[in-house]
Amino acid sequence: MNPSPPAYPAPRVQDLAVGERPQERLEKLGPGALSDSELLAMLLRSGRKGHSVLSISRQLVTEAGSLAALTRWREADFRKVGGIGRVKALQLITVMEIARRVAASDQGERPLLNRPELVFAHYRAQTAGLSVEKFWVLCLNRKNRLIRQVELTSGTATSSLAHPREVFREAVHHGATSVICVHNHPSGDPAPSAADVQVTRQLREAAKALDIALLDHVIIGQAGADPQGRGFYSFREAGVL
Template sequence: MSAHEERVLNTVKYTIKELPEDERPRERLVQFGAGALSSAELLAILLRTGTPEMTAVQLAQHLLTTMGSLRAIANAKPAELAQVKGIGVAKAAQLLAAVELGRRIALEQMGEQPAITRPDDVYALLHAQLRDEKQEHVVVLLLNTKNRVMRQTTVTKGTLDASLLHPREVFREAVRHSASSIILAHNHPSGDPTPSNEDIQITRRLHQAGQIMGIDLLDHVILGDGRWVSLKAQGVF
């Protein structure tokens, strides 16, 4: 921790406005740019206020310590963040709104990149987001006619189960956003991307549904630890 961060965290005052002007995160951002701020300071700007016991920066550091990482904060449910002392529902909503904006910006930038044409393109897009997840996350990528990502949506979390993952859940957003095709992806927390019988059955069911709806399922990519498996390449459909 830098001397500056230590001074900020050790202050006994309770609001950002009471900090010395050169140590207020907002003023530092304006003067030096966002890249000069620590993660706790950036979070403090989003949180806006602290508690009677903690400044906004101290609260931000407490949140980081409790959750373990920025990635964990980004992937948390609103109720999980709200349970952290000093956060509550309103601050949880502020944080997750900022996270979602960041994800949408990333997707817009992805739209300017070459189209997704290979399974390793899917892996490159999603592995950092899903690699530390302890549950399976099923993600649908909505593509335009040039195979560029229009939108990314998570349709379910937990064990991939054919009885729970209905085609309407997968294709709802595709219809809403007039997607030309979709790619399904999910992680295997074990690190082994070998498809299960359930994975194969679900893929075939979704492929058939896509044919009926006129929205192609281009691939189903399973992400593991440094590896991936394309069910399309394996001839599953």
């Protein structure tokens, strides 16, 4: 019986030719000198038999269309690329989620959120590609600038929205004078459901009782899936608040 052929280890970053090693380029030239695929290679660390880690990284960027587009990929999308198993797919999803949150965070002056268009602009990147429904409460100061955004719930698209008690507990805790509630529709169509209308009316009554202004409840969708072409729905504009 012929012996089984030896198993060859998957090509790793350190196995590349010296001039091709992203780690050495990173150390000498800094992260700005690395291409998108080289940055991904630093995360992946190893490839698969016959394919270097750089070739897999290039394939990821090519198939997604851009590094930014990878932030919308799910585990199944990553695992379609040869050499990426469950663990690596989950690692990449984690990094992409960090990137999404950093991009959505306030890097300068607290954002002014006094119109639904501004709320939509603030959340468009954060909600892009989400397959679950999330609910946020935005705590605002007297000038309608964001003090703190708090994610109250995260679940399936059919899960119930947040209870008014939880919404206004956060408002009181952060010293907000007003709040805006926001949630997304994974389908992309921001038209409100009966449950959305009901919880908004409950929020309206709770706001009156606590003397904390409920400026709006905005549903975030996608312009392409919105019959109105806007990508969001405002209960304030609809006259519910």
